[in-house]
Amino acid sequence: EVQLVESGGGLVQPGGSLRLSCAASGFTFSSYWMHWVRQAPGKGLVWVSRINSDGSSTSYADSVKGRFTISRDNAKNTLYLQMNSLRAEDTAVYYCARRDGYKAGDYWGQGTLVTVSS
């Protein structure tokens, strides 16, 4: 069974940093592109970042470029999102999601809440 479990969320002050993790199981993690998507409270889905299967290629939404870094450790079956210079508008539930070839977002984690507030 495919499972994605996010962790690392919490309360952080503006300007602070946080690292999110997404532990994958039930599939060959190193074969899949992975994504981070966020959802502010009561709002819609917003794509944040993606990484290819071996970690050599990444993309970011303009709103996080230069502040967030996506990475992965295929030996640990784990996806990461390093978030620096956090702002109030980064407050959201952060989901990790898998892409299986043609099927973007075929599996999603339950999400982890990040709150940026003083």
Place this chain on the structure above:
Amino acid sequence: DIVMTQTPLSSPVTLGQPASISCRSSQSLVHSDGNTYLSWLQQRPGQPPRLLIYKISNRFSGVPDRFSGSGAGTDFTLKISRVEAEDVGVYYCMQATHPLYTFGQGTKLEIK
């Protein structure tokens, strides 16, 4: 960035009746490989999103056949042939053709 525009934003539907959601992209979603990476996702209250349809019209594993997708180029539609109570939630279209993926604003499906 590609802008995805969904209509309507809210859709009250009677149980057993059909529902339809439209999604329009600001640019063609035809990839250089010839495929169109337009997906539909469902998000039930308090749940993460769930993939329903990929590549315009392909139902994901376990998705009931009352859900169907159609369209081409920049205009796409999700149809539910007979709405059931479990279909309540927010539906999103998502493009994965261009490097910076984007979602529609979401359409809230509710029962009248």
